[in-house]
Amino acid sequence: MWRKISLLILFLATILLWIDVFTYQGYLESQVHLPSKLILLGVFALGALTRRKTSSSALIISILILALYCLIVVIEGSTAQGYVFAHLRLRPESMFVATLATLFALATLATSHLSNYLFYVVISFYLVRLMPIVITQSSVTLREVVRAPFASYDQKMALTWGDFYTHMQEIQDTTNEDSVVTIPSDVKKYPLDGNAFLVRYFVYPRTVVVEDTP
């Protein structure tokens, strides 16, 4: 009986954590005066006590939830901030804790052994924390390639370094190879133009000289 009650509490707590996702980050804390991370810790602890193998499909559901979470984070990362909220009324920034809690709760249904439960929990944390980063990086890379698949070296460098690269190209185009290029000494004020090593890469074989600037 107590196990059923614990499971009920566990799933209620998980649902509670989703409130932040549909409202705003911190809403739950303002209402119940408990930080989300503390509730997550409670879900984890309760899960460790109430674990039991009831459903083999819990693992598949977990993978689907993880995939959905990654998808939402990637959409948010590769569009303007607030895009997901504007279209789906979800707050991606609050989803980390809620998704983790859901995966923890599902882990209680996937295994009866404590060691396996702990393994699921740690792997869930690992994947929820790192998978979106890798997928977002992939989408950023692919987006750049798709935008300009046949871009020249200059175009690719201009994408990374912007006006600084254009400026360096101007120097190359308008000066002789034996010219002396003077750059400002204040690296804090001019982090790019004031960096002798960086400028030299672009203007070589021209000599780079650092000159005191007022």
Add this chain to the structure above:
Amino acid sequence: MIFLLGSGFVTLSLFIMNWLGVPVSLLSLALSVTIFASLYLLYKRFVPKDPVRQKEAWSKVDYFFLTIIILLLLVVMINGLWGVVSTWDALTLYDFRALRIVETGSIAQSAQIQGNYFYAYPLFTSLAHVSLYLLGLTSPMIFYALLFTSFVFAFYQLLHRTLSRAWALFGSLLVIIAPHLFWHAQIAYTNLPYTIYLGLGAVYILEYARTGNRRDALFGAILTGLSTWVRSVEPFWLINIFTLLLITLSKQKFFDFLLSLVLFIPLERVWKVYVAMAHNVVAPTALGQVTNAVKTVATAVTNTTVSTSISKPIYPVITYFFANAVRPFVPVLALFALGIFFKVIHKSRAWLGEFMVFSYYCVAFYGTYIFSISQSYWDDIPGSLERMMMFISPIIIYNFLIYYTKKS
């Protein structure tokens, strides 16, 4: 594995040949590749093969993990083919050196052009860029993609020695998404090759502890040696070699250790001797570097004028270290902590992997502390410490999975 060893060997032989007066050119590159290929064929001819595993049927889970791995590696490959060298250190040092070496055909001349900064890191990545430029490629980024793919494949093979295909694929996936590795496969920094060589070297040494196979000890020593050919300042290789010594002592196979040292020492020495000769000084020994570091701390602690200034940094150093060497790796360290928990519960006596990881952290903290008392700008580049610790992920993942799958 051939690509990992081959790129280390080819760049090293390009370097040594140039040191002996042979210009860096397509011809010297072809010669280096030929020597490596001959050595590899000799190895294949005379060293017995590993026992062939029984064929396993591919399950749906295998296909699932394999699909994700292939998709992620495909992204890395696409970037390797499309991308250009565009990150800060890669431009100012690694690629600048490569371009000058291609132009002049001489490492010494390009060192003169660049000045002292040239000697900051060994030439591994620069000479890899040189090789690709000599072959007519306009961007060397594919090298990092191939290096990463080879690493994932080698890691998979190491896991698959003992684990099922599904677990080995799962472990490989965990490594791909481990902090920073995926991103570093798309930029031209030295941290990824360093992670690959040092991390795989440690994994081979752990395999040696498990199997007692001399070949694992030798591969561990060679890969650890190659890590010093990528980055020579960090002394993490000491842990690998010390662990190897402990294993050979416990197994009473001291000859394996001597043989490993014979392969390791030239790799570790070559760059340090070159830099020392360029500056007309004597190359510091490994032991000398350690005692110097101890002296720095001892002097700072005993010197009253300095001690007041260094009594402050210890707390900032701890917070800085925690923020940059611990926090970014929390997902991996959670696996590490879980592994320790299981081993305590099961009263395991196999603590070698944990010993290594703990030692790496001690060395890293000690190094950070020395840096903080000797350099005023010690906390200016927090990302550097974070990147430096990337190599712990494959070691922790390997160590955890081998133990967990055995017990579960």
